[in-house]
Structure formats: C-alpha cells, structure tokens
Amino acid sequence: MQLVTxxxxxxxxxxxxxxxxxxxxxxxxxxxxxxFDRDEDNSTIHLGALLDNKLIGVLTLMxxxxxxxxxxxxxLEPYQGQGVGKQLxxxxxxxxxxxxxxxxxxxxxxxxIPFYEACGYHKEGSAFVLPYGETHYKMTKKQCG
Ligand SMILES: CC(C)(COP(=O)(O)OP(=O)(O)OC[C@H]1O[C@@H](n2cnc3c(N)ncnc32)[C@H](O)[C@@H]1OP(=O)(O)O)[C@@H](O)C(=O)NCCC(=O)NCCS
Numbered sequence: 154m155q156l157v158t159x160x161x162x163x164x165x166x167x168x169x170x171x172x173x174x175x176x177x178x179x180x181x182x183x184x185x186x187x188x189f190d191r192d193e194d195n196s197t198i199h200l201g202a203l204l205d206n207k208l209i210g211v212l213t214l215m216x217x218x219x220x221x222x223x224x225x226x227x228x229l230e231p232y233q234g235q236g237v238g239k240q241l242x243x244x245x246x247x248x249x250x251x252x253x254x255x256x257x258x259x260x261x262x263x264x265x266i267p268f269y270e271a272c273g274y275h276k277e278g279s280a281f282v283l284p285y286g287e288t289h290y291k292m293t294k295k296q297c298g
Pocket of ligand 1: 177178225226227228229232233234235236237238239240260261262264265267268269271272
C-alpha cells in the first residue's frame with residue numbers, strides 16, 4: 154500500500170464535513186442527509202484531513218458521559234486504502250486522551266469493520282440495522298494512558 158503522507162489535520166465546521174460525508178456516506182441523497190443530530194453541540198469535534206489544502210477525510214467526535222462516540226468517518230474514494238483513515242483516527246484518539254474519556258465507540262458498517270479492527274477496535278454485541286438500511290455493529294476501544 155502506497156501511503157499518503159504530508160496530511161494536515163484541522164478542526165473544521167460541521168458543514169465542512171459534507172464535502173466528504175456526501176459523496177462517501179450519503180451518495181445520491183439530498184445534502185440535508187449529511188446533517189447529524191448533535192453536529193452543532195459545543196462539545197462536538199469535527200476533524201478534517203487535508204492534502205495540499207484539499208479536504209480528503211473527515212470524522213466527528215460526540216461526547217457522552219464517560220465515552221466518546223466516533224461518527225461520520227469517511228475518506229474520499231481516490232484516497233482510500235492509503236493510510237489516511239488510520240492517521241485520522243489516530244489523531245482523534247490523541248485528542249480524546251486530553252478529554253478524559255475512557256472508551257471510544259462507534260456504530261460500524263459491515264464494510265468498515267476490518268478497518269476498525271486494524272485500528273484496535275472490537276465488535277460488541279449483535280448486528281443491528283440503522284437508518285439508510287445498513288447492517289452495523291457497535292465497536293469499542295478502551296483508552297489507555
Ligand atoms: C473506512 C475508511 C474510513 C477507512 O479509511 P482508509 O483511509 O481507506 O483506511 P486505511 O488505508 O487508513 O487503512 C488502515 C488499516 O485498515 C485496513 N483496512 C482498511 N480497509 C480494509 C478492508 N476493507 N479490509 C481489510 N483491511 C482494511 C488497512 O489494511 C490498514 O491496515 P494496516 O494499518 O494494518 O496496514 C474508508 O475506507 C472509507 O471512507 N470507507 C467508506 C465509508 C465508510 O465505510 N466509513 C465508515 C462508516 S462506519
């Protein structure tokens with residue numbers, strides 16, 4: 154795998170994420186489908202991966218009492234499989250360490266499970282279906298340090 158390097162990571166606005174959420178996670182659906190509940194909460198963090206100032210990857214972190222939920226993890230198709238997602242999630246984990254949250258969790262699409270496993274996450278419980286008709290598993294990782 155040829156890795157994409159020289160990525161810059163930046164806090165971005167909720168609406169900035171749509172440039173990646175839309176083609177990757179909501180393809181063919183209205184742009185309004187890119188809005189998540191709690192996107193605009195003060196405690197919600199949107200992180201972008203930029204290559205030569207172009208946004209190529211996004212993720213969102215939503216704060217819960219003792220845990221942090223990862224949502225909207227997506228990398229533009231031409232840049233997938235080249236280490237961008239892993240670098241982005243690693244950056245998010247560094248950030249979460251400063252937020253005193255012991256657990257990170259997400260609802261993972263079936264297709265993304267090998268990616269999250271490669272990043273140290275484990276499936277928990279049984280499969281379930283979320284809106285947009287896809288089978289998901291909850292996956293978690295304990296924060297150490
Ligand atoms: C899932 C996604 C975010 C991963 O980002 P990415 O940049 O493509 O992944 P990376 O290249 O960083 O891969 C990191 C690791 O996961 C592994 N991996 C990624 N996809 C994999 C797959 N389909 N099968 C097996 N392993 C996979 C890689 O081999 C790599 O392992 P390594 O570090 O041991 O070499 C991206 O592919 C994507 O946007 N997919 C479509 C949207 C999606 O499904 N989002 C998740 C919603 S829950």
